[in-house]
Amino acid sequence: LLNASLELVVLCYLLRRQQAEHRRKTMDWIHNVLNIVAPPFILLLLCLFLPLFRLPKLLISFLRSFFFTEDVTGKVVVITGAASGIGEQLAYEYARRRARLVLADIRGKTLTKVADTCREIGSPDTVTVTADVTDVNDCKRIVDSAISHFRRLDHLVSNAGIASVSRVEEYV
Template identity: 35%
Template sequence: MNEFKGKVVLVTGASSGIGAEIAIVFAKHQVRLSITGRNEENLKKVAEECRKLGAKEVLEIIADLSKDNEAEKIVEETIKMFQNMDILINNAGTVSLSLLSKATREEFDETFDVNVKAVVFLTQQAIPYLEKTKGNIVNISSIASHFYDPKVLLYSMSKAALDQFTRTVALEVAEKGIRVNSVNPGYVPTNILRLICDTSEEKEDFQKLSSTLHPLGKQNLTVEEIADSVLYLASERAKMVTGVCLDVDRGRSLTGQ
């Protein structure tokens, strides 16, 4: 029996990478999808793929979660279309590379606006609807939340805040029957790499180095593996799991690297 069939799933940052794959995996289970992203062209392509794979309905919302009131707009449009919500996937995120000595207020604000502030207020808006359906939330965090690399200070801080949010909100909404968890991936090659590397050679070198740091298989994670982990946490198989930040990293966090 398909437990997800007909459920309403909202996925942020779904125009590419991990978010797109999460939407695609849920589409195969015949859900009703609300997907958001900043790139309209890419979001349309993802929506079409989701429809082909079995999504019953797909709502596309162009939104920039670095801006105020976008969270409210996303939830409002989702509820207007579907009347309820069963699963919220807070996936949208950004990466900044900067040592403390070179960090700017603009970088700080953008990183925390997207990775933390947007999640807080989108979740706040969604809770009343998730309470009605006894739904659940899966946040996409990172193992960077608990390792220490000066080059990703702001990003790591934002993901540590997201982990704290996940655990604390899970406790707050448990009495409402809502579960809140996160998936914390190791390195996944996606388009976000453009924010880290300037040239194709740098990208290739970065990916080769990163793969050696994942003990299990000595390879980087795939978007499919992250999406499968999200599907598990959102499913009835994880009905007793809440407040968990699940490292999906081929053992990298065990090495401290």
């Protein structure tokens, strides 16, 4: 009886081991098939359906830019952080569209070069203000400069970034 029980346990163990090996082989086969079939299938689906989803958005974007573009010719635009980066490129774009500009930044020398370039590109009038946007009085001075020089303010682009340089340990 003990031998029969032991043989039954061994048979059950071997059967389970054989089933586990069969499952492993089956899963390996499924993984191999998916690794071969899935990437081209997904790529094909992307090629077919992505344009269908992007085309309406692209069309709407084109129509908006064509029909709803604001004419900023002669409008007064204040741009903070205009000495470099995004602010500088915004200043150039508004200058191309013949807007009158008030450029503000903490770096006055660089700001003067940007203002000269804006005048060359097409801005009829450009004013520079050396100011620190973290100071409330400087912010008021920027707006007051626009109002006193142009008698109005149409657009304000608050672009100036405030960054502090320090080690990670100081934040923890």
